[in-house]
Amino acid sequence: MKQKKYNHGEVIFRQGETGNCMYSICRGRLAVYADYDTDNARKLAELKDGDFFGEMGLIENEPRSATVIAMTDDTVLDEISESSFLGYFEENPAKVFMMMKQLSQRLRKTTQDYLEVCHTIYDVSKQDEDLPIDPELNAKLLAIQNEYLMFNMSGLRFY
Amino acid sequence: MKNRCYHQGEVIFSQGDEAKTMFEIRHGRVGIYAAYQTSKEKQLASFGEGQTFGEMGLIEGCPRSATAVALEEGTEADEINAAEFADYFREQPVQVFLLLKQLSARLRETTKNYVEACHTVSETVETQEKGEKRSGWLKEKLRFFSDVYRGFIGSEEKR
Numbered sequence: 655m656k657q658k659k660y661n662h663g664e665v666i667f668r669q670g671e672t673g674n675c676m677y678s679i680c681r682g683r684l685a686v687y688a689d690y691d692t693d694n695a696r697k698l699a700e701l702k703d704g705d706f707f708g709e710m711g712l713i714e715n716e717p718r719s720a721t722v723i724a725m726t727d728d729t730v731l732d733e734i735s736e737s738s739f740l741g742y743f744e745e746n747p748a749k750v751f752m753m754m755k756q757l758s759q760r761l762r763k764t765t766q767d768y769l770e771v772c773h774t775i776y777d778v779s780k781q782d783e784d785l786p787i788d789p790e791l792n793a794k795l796l797a798i799q800n801e802y803l804m805f806n807m808s809g810l811r812f813y
Numbered sequence: 814m815k816n817r818c819y820h821q822g823e824v825i826f827s828q829g830d831e832a833k834t835m836f837e838i839r840h841g842r843v844g845i846y847a848a849y850q851t852s853k854e855k856q857l858a859s860f861g862e863g864q865t866f867g868e869m870g871l872i873e874g875c876p877r878s879a880t881a882v883a884l885e886e887g888t889e890a891d892e893i894n895a896a897e898f899a900d901y902f903r904e905q906p907v908q909v910f911l912l913l914k915q916l917s918a919r920l921r922e923t924t925k926n927y928v929e930a931c932h933t934v935s936e937t938v939e940t941q942e943k944g945e946k947r948s949g950w951l952k953e954k955l956r957f958f959s960d961v962y963r964g965f966i967g968s969e970e971k972r
Contacts, residue, residue, distance in 0.1 A: 747899035755917045768927035772962035779959045802931035
């Protein structure tokens with residue numbers, strides 16, 4: 655396991671890169687961006703002390719789905735590779751639990767959001783296609799469409 | 814860690830129960846059901862020796878989201894609570910790694926579905942705004958996500 659230091663504005667990893675390690679934040683604040691180097695850059699989340707990120711790289715060996723930047727100077731991260739993973743958690747078993755908790759919280763939130771959209775779709779389906787959509791329902795549709803166009807398939811809750 | 818033994822058909826835990834433990838199967842098989850013993854009963858999964866279930870209870874302490882039933886006579890499982898988890902991890906680090914893998918795969922899958930549902934809404938709005946008829950593809954998607962919602966409310970019904 656390596657400890658790595660970053661200053662404000664430094665990139666931890668970029669969207670599209672292959673990565674095979676995850677990170678635990680010892681100190682500092684980070685920002686997660688979709689399409690960071692483009693005009694369409696949008697911040698997806700902020701991370702802080704105690705948060706884990708990048709598990710997808712370690713666990714699934716997929717390309718990074720977002721860019722992570724340090725927001726503060728003297729940001730300190732534990733960089734955990736697959737080979738050091740078991741050793742790292744053997745020394746810190748409570749951290750495995752925390753990591754699973756974070757993953758499962760993200761899963762729960764995403765599932766909730768997903769079901770809400772399905773509910774809206776269900777309400778739309780019940781209405782006659784040829785009639786104008788009920789204004790309250792239409793407002794919900796527009797809000798969802800707006801969200802969709804903004805994040806456009808980028809790494810939303812896992813990176 | 815408590816070792817538990819079950820008869821065929823015995824309920825291990827019920828949907829809605831308070832939860833603070835997970836289980837590892839030592840012998841036999843366990844079925845996981847939504848809306849168990851109602852007209853909407855649906856088997857979601859089944860697990861065998863060496864597999865775990867009920868992790869969400871341990872990780873989040875949220876009520877059980879499904880019912881677990883012993884499928885064979887003499888099904889045996891170890892029940893593990895949070896205090897015992899660190900020891901469990903030390904004895905079975907690979908098992909925990911698999912758990913993390915499962916969680917992250919589910920997060921990826923749910924996020925994909927969520928994005929697809931939002932995409933469907935976006936297309937619905939566009940079609941409506943252009944005054945066009947909904948395409949076959951769009952109708953299929955609307956039906957699919959409506960069914961997801963209906964399946965969800967179905968399994969939430971009280972017995």
